[in-house]
Amino acid sequence: xxxxxxxxxxxxxxxxxxxxxxxxxxxxxxxxxxxxxxxxxxxxxxxxxxxxxxxxxxxxxxxxxxxxxxxxxxxxxxxxxxxxxxxxxxxxxxxxxxxxxxxxxxxxxxxxxxxxxxxxxxxxxxxxxxxxxxxxxxxxxxxxxxxxxxxxxxxxxxxxxxxxxxxxxxxxxxxxxxxxxxxxxxxxxxxxxxxxxxxxxxxxxxx
Ligand code: URA
Ligand code: SF4
Numbered sequence: 425x426x427x428x429x430x431x432x433x434x435x436x437x438x439x440x441x442x443x444x445x446x447x448x449x450x451x452x453x454x455x456x457x458x459x460x461x462x463x464x465x466x467x468x469x470x471x472x473x474x475x476x477x478x479x480x481x482x483x484x485x486x487x488x489x490x491x492x493x494x495x496x497x498x499x500x501x502x503x504x505x506x507x508x509x510x511x512x513x514x515x516x517x518x519x520x521x522x523x524x525x526x527x528x529x530x531x532x533x534x535x536x537x538x539x540x541x542x543x544x545x546x547x548x549x550x551x552x553x554x555x556x557x558x559x560x561x562x563x564x565x566x567x568x569x570x571x572x573x574x575x576x577x578x579x580x581x582x583x584x585x586x587x588x589x590x591x592x593x594x595x596x597x598x599x600x601x602x603x604x605x606x607x608x609x610x611x612x613x614x615x616x617x618x619x620x621x622x623x624x625x626x627x628x629x630x631x
Pocket of ligand 2: 445
């Protein structure tokens with residue numbers, strides 16, 4: 425089976441993890457992507473935000489949530505009362521998955537499979553073990569399935585505080601929609617207000 429496990433160092437902090445993740449060959453996604461996009465932020469962060477996978481901009485820049493979805497997320501976090509610079513941001517899958525009709529054509533994001541999410545899980549587990557956040561904000565269905573299993577339904581649990589065992593540790597989580605889904609929504613204003621109201625639940629947990 426695909427797995428990042430043999431690439432994850434048994435000890436060391438975020439710097440060691442990031443360096444090792446750059447060499448991960450745990451699943452085929454490393455082949456076409458530019459680079460590994462590891463999580464970013466402070467090891468003492470109280471809140472960890474988990475997205476799906478890097479997008480086009482993240483793949484080029486090597487940092488999570490630096491494109492349009494990231495800008496929207498930062499704005500919503502600030503508005504909810506969570507300082508984005510004090511959060512740790514990462515993704516369930518650390519390489520960009522895409523389709524491309526022809527070379528030099530636009531790269532179109534493709535959802536990772538359950539196998540790829542499972543393969544990449546050891547990196548997320550290692551990040552959780554180092555950062556030990558007080559709260560995990562789950563951004564969308566893919567992150568939810570990666571953390572809570574394939575029966576996760578974002579519409580059923582968004583904006584609620586869950587207590588679950590994740591990779592052997594008790595965690596507190598607040599799920600919400602993925603910021604990209606706000607950008608794609610027919611009614612963007614309403615979708616943004618929904619995201620904001622969920623993030624305010626997270627802010628209250630951290631208060
Ligand atoms: N979408 C994600 O899920 N993660 C990113 O880093 C960027 C966009
Ligand atoms: Fe490794 Fe994850 Fe990249 Fe697959 S997606 S190669 S498991 S870092």
